[in-house]
Amino acid sequence: MKKILITGGGGKIGTYFVLNHSNDFEITVVDIHTKHLNFPGNVHIINSDLSDYTNCQKVTKEMDIVIHLAAIIDETENDEALDINNLLIKNVFKATVENKCERLIFASSAQTIEHYPKDLQIGIQRPVRPHNLYGVSKCFGEALASYYAYQHGISAICLRIGAYEFEEDHTEMNARDLSAYLHPDDCNQLLVKCIETNGLHYEIFNAISNNRYKRLDISDAIKKMNYHPKADAFELFELKSP
Numbered sequence: 001m002k003k004i005l006i007t008g009g010g011g012k013i014g015t016y017f018v019l020n021h022s023n024d025f026e027i028t029v030v031d032i033h034t035k036h037l038n039f040p041g042n043v044h045i046i047n048s049d050l051s052d053y054t055n056c057q058k059v060t061k062e063m064d065i066v067i068h069l070a071a072i073i074d075e076t077e078n079d080e081a082l083d084i085n086n087l088l089i090k091n092v093f094k095a096t097v098e099n100k101c102e103r104l105i106f107a108s109s110a111q112t113i114e115h116y117p118k119d120l121q122i123g124i125q126r127p128v129r130p131h132n133l134y135g136v137s138k139c140f141g142e143a144l145a146s147y148y149a150y151q152h153g154i155s156a157i158c159l160r161i162g163a164y165e166f167e168e169d170h171t172e173m174n175a176r177d178l179s180a181y182l183h184p185d186d187c188n189q190l191l192v193k194c195i196e197t198n199g200l201h202y203e204i205f206n207a208i209s210n211n212r213y214k215r216l217d218i219s220d221a222i223k224k225m226n227y228h229p230k231a232d233a234f235e236l237f238e239l240k241s242p
Contacts, residue, residue, distance in 0.1 A: 025065075110208075158205070
């Protein structure tokens, strides 16, 4: 089985993936907060601060795939969050390359393009247009992943994750929110595709579900990874007025 390291694996996305795929891969979760985690016994859990590069070197050693989810989710103009997120990206990516891992999977965000008009569908060919500093940090991650892919030969995939939410936890959403929805099961499918699809060097994929109207164009993920999202937010949730 492939050895998978998930940074920030104690968050919503990482936890749900681990609980559903702990028998498919040899998974190690690293997080700065681990006391609350209740994973199957075959999942390795490491409590570590990845702002220290030495820790990054240790946890990425002998891994096949690194999935970088760790980040401070702050959509305000917070310079400190920007600095920390960029540091985590820099440290994890560098250690992943130095330890000769096969592939880096980066949790980017739809925030990289959120300053485009809301009635425009965005493909990956459009230039980034972040709406906040959190989005800026994700743009930095996409650029650094490209650098390492083309300068150092690692396979790197960036997923521009949309509005990830469980059905039972959904809040009031308007048409704009629904158009960017990503069901957790569809996210898990995407992560598995990113792990298992051969022949990918550097890619950016939009990561949303099969919503009736799609804020992001997912045709590249369908074509290159055989992604088949199941959920349609406009069917799952009652549409609210904007």
